[in-house]
Amino acid sequence: MATNTWRRLMHDRPARIAAAVLGTAALVAFFAPWLARYDPTLQPDPVTLRLLAPSWQHWFGTDPFSRDVLSRVLHGARVSLGVAAGAMLLAVTLGAALGALAAVFGGWVDAAVGALVDVLIAMPRLLVVIALVATFGALSPWWLIALIGGSGWLATARIVRAEFRDHLQRDYVLAARALGASRWRIVWQHLLPAVAPQIAVAAALALAAVIPLEAALSFVGLGIQPPLPSWGNILLDGTDYLTTAWWLVVFPLGAVTLTVGSALVLADRLRAAIAGEEHRR
Amino acid sequence: MTRLVVTRALHAAAVCAVVATSVFVLLQFAPGDPFATSLDGADIPPGVRAEWRARYGFDRPPTERFVRWAGALARGELGYSASRHQTVAAVVSDAVPRTLLLVGVALVIGFAAGVGIAVLQARHHRRWPDRVLGALTLGGVAVPEFLLALLAMTWLGVRWRLFPVAGIGSLGDTAAWPLWEQVADLVWHLALPAIVLAIAVASRVARHQRAALLGVLDEDFIRTARAKGLGEWDVLWRHALPNAIGPVIALLGLALPSLVGGAVLIERIFGWPGMGLTLFDALLARDYPLVLAAVLLATVLAVLARTLTDVIAELVAPRRTREP
Numbered sequence: 133m134a135t136n137t138w139r140r141l142m143h144d145r146p147a148r149i150a151a152a153v154l155g156t157a158a159l160v161a162f163f164a165p166w167l168a169r170y171d172p173t174l175q176p177d178p179v180t181l182r183l184l185a186p187s188w189q190h191w192f193g194t195d196p197f198s199r200d201v202l203s204r205v206l207h208g209a210r211v212s213l214g215v216a217a218g219a220m221l222l223a224v225t226l227g228a229a230l231g232a233l234a235a236v237f238g239g240w241v242d243a244a245v246g247a248l249v250d251v252l253i254a255m256p257r258l259l260v261v262i263a264l265v266a267t268f269g270a271l272s273p274w275w276l277i278a279l280i281g282g283s284g285w286l287a288t289a290r291i292v293r294a295e296f297r298d299h300l301q302r303d304y305v306l307a308a309r310a311l312g313a314s315r316w317r318i319v320w321q322h323l324l325p326a327v328a329p330q331i332a333v334a335a336a337l338a339l340a341a342v343i344p345l346e347a348a349l350s351f352v353g354l355g356i357q358p359p360l361p362s363w364g365n366i367l368l369d370g371t372d373y374l375t376t377a378w379w380l381v382v383f384p385l386g387a388v389t390l391t392v393g394s395a396l397v398l399a400d401r402l403r404a405a406i407a408g409e410e411h412r413r
Numbered sequence: 414m415t416r417l418v419v420t421r422a423l424h425a426a427a428v429c430a431v432v433a434t435s436v437f438v439l440l441q442f443a444p445g446d447p448f449a450t451s452l453d454g455a456d457i458p459p460g461v462r463a464e465w466r467a468r469y470g471f472d473r474p475p476t477e478r479f480v481r482w483a484g485a486l487a488r489g490e491l492g493y494s495a496s497r498h499q500t501v502a503a504v505v506s507d508a509v510p511r512t513l514l515l516v517g518v519a520l521v522i523g524f525a526a527g528v529g530i531a532v533l534q535a536r537h538h539r540r541w542p543d544r545v546l547g548a549l550t551l552g553g554v555a556v557p558e559f560l561l562a563l564l565a566m567t568w569l570g571v572r573w574r575l576f577p578v579a580g581i582g583s584l585g586d587t588a589a590w591p592l593w594e595q596v597a598d599l600v601w602h603l604a605l606p607a608i609v610l611a612i613a614v615a616s617r618v619a620r621h622q623r624a625a626l627l628g629v630l631d632e633d634f635i636r637t638a639r640a641k642g643l644g645e646w647d648v649l650w651r652h653a654l655p656n657a658i659g660p661v662i663a664l665l666g667l668a669l670p671s672l673v674g675g676a677v678l679i680e681r682i683f684g685w686p687g688m689g690l691t692l693f694d695a696l697l698a699r700d701y702p703l704v705l706a707a708v709l710l711a712t713v714l715a716v717l718a719r720t721l722t723d724v725i726a727e728l729v730a731p732r733r734t735r736e737p
């Protein structure tokens with residue numbers, strides 16, 4: 133049945149467009165060093181080449197340090213989307229694993245995971261991350277991934293636990309058990325594929341939450357540290373020139389909005405596809 | 414009902430206790446203290462610093478400090494803020510009402526606007542009002558709040574000079590003004606940060622409320638209401654909405670911590686002297702008692718609000734939130 137959900141999704145135009153945008157963003161991030169015409173950290177001439185409006189030489193203009201904004205946005209995609217994708221994968225894996233454990237074992241495992249979720253969900257995520265980064269000093273991108281991903285698994289765990297508990301009571305699981313399938317075989321062969329669309333929704337939503345979080349952290353100077361470009365700190369560089377040099381803000385803002393918007397649309401359409409499938413059953 | 418309130422309250426208290434303990438433990442690993450050399454002149458002799466540390470109890474072992482801190486907390490004392498030269502309670506009692514005002518106003522406006530937008534979208538499902546509002550709310554979620562804040566500040570504040578760009582009140586002797594002028598001044602300063610937060614809330618509420626409404630509109634009792642000859646607006650407001658709003662309220666409760674987090678950035682950008690700005694300043698000054706109190710209070714507020722929304726959701730739609 134999950135196969136039908138995926139097929140439904142592939143015939144859905146908004147979903148295809150959103151997936152194409154995210155795919156392009158991922159390709160751009162991967163090939164940034166070959167696509168960018170300039171070194172994103174090079175400051176060729178901070179006097180005559182500073183704050184140039186978009187032109188054929190500099191499609192997205194230049195920043196106050198005479199750096200090429202297009203090259204910075206392209207390289208920023210590598211850092212921002214890399215951190216976001218890493219944090220999303222960590223969050224979803226952790227959430228799916230803990231949610232599955234809670235549902236399959238029940239009892240005290242379920243209670244422990246539930247208590248952990250209850251405590252973590254009460255703590256304002258951005259506030260805690262800001263507090264941690266500010267006390268322990270600037271973090272490397274790897275630590276950022278661990279911190280953002282490690283605090284983002286709650287929604288996935290809740291969804292996976294609820295779905296697993298639902299599916300565990302269905303007849304096909306009973307049939308598999310009657311045929312002698314082990315607990316782990318049922319989880320891997322039957323439950324995970326059946327729940328995959330819901331996990332994908334959680335993943336898309338996690339991605340939509342993580343990109344702005346990284347941008348916000350870098351924006352207050354606590355995330356990715358200059359000169360390494362990220363969408364957040366490119367925006368930070370542009371804040372003093374909002375009324376005079378719009379290109380410093382509009383292009384990174386567009387990048388953030390497009391990727392986050394696409395992830396949200398994908399989550400919406402996936403949910404609709406799942407609902408349509410449930411409806412038909 | 415009473416049982417629900419009591420269990421939720423006990424649960425909330427337990428969560429707060431665990432959060433308080435873990436934040437305290439975490440801060441033991443943080444480098445430095447309010448008397449570190451990096452924060453002021455290097456010419457103060459180490460002996461003087463040691464004496465300061467002894468006076469404020471920073472030389473005691475962590476376990477003793479934890480017991481003292483927890484004991485003081487139980488008595489309602491939050492400690493002394495070395496960077497503000499005030500008790501933490503005094504700093505916090507100034508800041509918390511301001512954050513509550515900002516978040517409260519944004520929540521009320523945002524929730525009302527979000528529900529209104531969703532009803533309008535459901536009324537014109539798949540026609541242009543639905544599509545336009547859908548695109549706008551998608552944008553409201555996809556554009557980060559801090560950028561919305563900057564754009565509002567630049568255009569409404571700096572370019573058109575409609576609103577002040579920072580602070581909570583005008584400079585000068587405002588205490589001598591008549592009361593209504595003081596209130597008007599506060600509202601004028603509140604406008605920009607509250608609108609920005611409200612846009613973020615409204616977009617999220619509208620997206621969830623629209624989906625919930627469309628789900629309910631398929632059900633049989635709606636067909637019955639239409640068959641009775643009720644107008645479409647009556648069907649939406651009186652039959653569909655009461656059955657679709659419960660999950661959205663519960664969801665808002667879950668989203669509140671992130672709203673408080675978003676308020677931190679908004680407060681920093683607009684110089685709104687609430688808990689967010691206090692936390693930032695406290696972190697930069699390595700004023701850990703204040704940091705501890707700020708994170709703890711934010712958690713308590715979030716837990717309280719979530720308990721409240723759970724109870725409200727239960728009251729509004731009993732059958733939808735009860736677990737099997």
